[in-house]
Amino acid sequence: MNDLFFARSQMGMSLAFHILFAVIGMAMPLLMAVSEGCYLWTKKPVFLELSKRWAAGTTILFAVGAVSGTVLSFELGLLWPKFMQYAGGIIGMPFSLEGFAFFTEAIFLGIYLYGWNRVSPLQHWLAGIVVAVSGVLSALFVVLANAWMNAPAGFDIVNGQPANINPIAAMLNPASLHETIHMVLAAYVATAFLAAGIHAFFLLRDPQSVFHRASCSIVLVVACVSIPLQMLSGDFAAREVAKLEPPKLAAMEAHYQTSRGAPLVVGGIPDDATATVNYGLQIPFGLSLLVGDNPETKVVGLEDFPRDQWPNVRLVHWSFDIMVGTGSAMLAVAALVAWIWWRTRRLPDNKWLLRGLVCCSPLGFIAVETGWFVTELGRQPWIIYGVMRTRDAVTPMPGLVVPFTTFTLVYLLLAVIVIFLLRRQFMETRPKWIKREPVLQH
C-alpha cells in the first residue's frame, strides 16, 4: 500500500461521500419547487408544509455537500497536481462555469431557505426554480469535466505537452452527452426513490396522513417518469462507452475474448489469469445485441489490450451488475406503481407495495455509487484516457495515509451526525403532521 493507493482512496472516498449530498442537493429543489407550485396553484396548505419540511432537511444536506465540494476542488490539486497542471487549461472552462452555476444555486438557496417571510410567494417560488435549474447546471458542468477524462478532446499533444487547445471542443467532448444525461436522471431517480421510501414508511404507520399522501404522490410521479428514461439513457451510455472506451466496456461485461455473437455475462467471478468468468449467468448473443442491435456484432474483448492497461475487471463488472440490478428493481416497482395508479385512479397505498417502496429507498444511491465505480475504476490505469496514467499524476507528497485517514474519520463522523439529525427531524415533527391538519402560519 503506497502513496498512490492512499491518494486514490482519498479521492474515491471524498467523491463517494460528496456525490450523495450533491445528488440530493440537485434533486430536492425540484421536488420543493413542484410542491410549492402545487401550493400556489391549489392553495392547499399541505403542499406549503411539505415544501418547508423538505427545505429544512435539504439545508443540512446542502451544507455538507457544499463543504465536501470545496474540499474536492482543492483535492484535485493536492492529490493530482500533475493532472491539473496538464488539464487545467483545457477543462478549466466547465469548472469556471460550474463555479458560477454553484454560486447562483447558493445565493438563491439562501433566499429560498431564509426568505419565506421576506419575499412574495411568487418570488419565493421562482427562487426555488432558479435553485433547481442552477443545481442541474452545476452538476452538468462538473460531469463535462469528468467526461473529458474519459474521452479527451480539444487539444493536440506536442512534445508531450498539450497544444492548440480548444476549450469548447474539450468541454463538448464525445462522452459529454451520455454522461450528463445519465447523471442528471440518476439524481432524480435516487432522490425520488429515497423520498418515496421515507414517506411510504410513514404512510404504513398512518395511512390517512394527508401530508404523507401528498408527498408520496409528488415523489412517485418523479420516480415513475425518471426511472424508465434512466434505463434508456443507460443503454445509450453503454453503446457510447463501447465506441469510446472499449476496455471499460469489456471490463463492465467481463468480456475477455473479442468475438461475434458475444453472450451477456451476468454476475460470476471473472478470472484474469484464465480470461474466463466462473459461475456467471450467460445470455446468448446478449452483449452483441446490446452493443450493435445485431447478434453478429463484433465486440472487442480485453485480450486485445496490453495486460497493463486492464482495469480491475472484478470490481468494474460487479459494480456494473449491481447498478443494472438496482435500476431494474426500481423500474419493476415503478411499473407496478404506475399500473395500479392507472387502474385505480388513486395513490397506490397497498401495504405490500408501500413495503416494497421502503425496501427500494436506498437502491438509487447504490446505483449512483456503483455507477461512478464503473466510470472511474473502468478508466484505470488512466487518469486521462490514453493520455496520462494515474500513477504519473499523483503528488510527490509522502505520508498520504495521514490525510486519507483524517478525512475518512471526519466524513464518517459527519455521516453519522447527519443521519442522526435527519432521523430526529422526522421523528420529532411526525406527531405534529398527523394529529392536526397542517396549518398555514406564514
Add this chain to the structure above:
Amino acid sequence: MLETLIAAIMVAALIVYALMGGADYGGGMWDLLASGSRAKRQRQAIVEAIAPIWEANHVWLILVVVLLFSGFPRAFSAIMIALHIPITVMLIGIVLRGSAFVFRKYDSTEDAVQRRWSTIFGIASFFTPFFQGLTLGALTTGNIHLVGDQVTTGFFAGWFTPFALTCGLFALTLFAFLAATYMTVAVQSQPDLQDDFRRRAIWAQTALIPLAIIVFTTSKYGAPLMFHGLTNWWAPVLLGWTGLSAIVAAFALWSRRFNLARTAAVAQVAFILLGWALAQFPHLVTPDVTIQNAAAPESTLRLLLLALGAGAVILLPSLFYLFRIFKGQEQR
C-alpha cells in the same frame, strides 16, 4: 496582458472573499468568545447575520481556486504540492465549520448540545483563516523553489516561518475586527449588543496595530521581495490609504458612527489585500512562478475572460438581490 487581467480578477475575488467569508470567520470567533450576561443573544445575532449568506460567501474561495487552476495551472500544481499540509488543515477547518454551523441549527436546543457545536464552529473559525493567512504569506516568502515543474524545497518551505505565522495571526485578527464592525450595524435595534460588538471591534483594531508592525518588520528577512515591493513609489500612497481607513474606522467606532465604521473597515481590508497583491506582483509563488510563466495558453485565457463576463452578468444582480433581501432591512 490577458493573464494580468485574469490575475487582477482573482485578486478582486480574493478581496470579496475576505470581506464576506472573512467576516463569517470573524463571526465564528466572536461566537466562541461570547461572554457576559448577553452571551446567548450575541450568539443569536451572529447566527442570524450569517445563516442566509454564508454558503454564497464561501463560493468566492472556490472561484479563486478555479481561476487559479484554469488560468495558471502550473502555479496551482506548485502551490498544492508545496503547501499541501497547511491547505489540508484549512480544508478540515472549512468542513468542520460549515457542518457544525448547520448541525447546531438543527440539533436539540439544549444548552449543552448547542455549546458543543458552538465550540467546534468557533475553534474552526479561528484556525481556518489562520491557515489561509499563513498560506498567502508562504507564497510571498520566496522560500519555495521550483526547478522546471518540480518543487525542490519540500513540504515545509515557506509556511513554517515567522513571517507566514504572523500573516496567519494578522488575518484572523483582521477578520475578527471586520466581523465585529459589521455586527455593530446588524444589531442596530439592540443598543446593548451594539455596545458589546463596538468594544470588540475597537479591541481587535487595537491588536492589529502591533501585528501589522510585526508583519512588516518580519517581512524584511521573511519576505524580502515583498518588503522591497512595499518600498516602491506607489507604496506610500497605498499605505497612506490603508492607514487612513484604519483611523477613520477606529474613530467612527469610537464616536458610534457605525455605518461609516463599516465602510472604512471594508476599505481597510481591501487596501491591505491590494497592497499584498501589488507587492507580490508579478509573482504567484515568489520567486519562481510568475503570472506570465504559469499562464494557460491564450485561447484558454480569452474564453475564461468571456466566461467571467457572462458569469458576472448573472452573479452580480443575484448577489445584489440576496443582500437587499437580508441586509437591507436592518437599517430600519
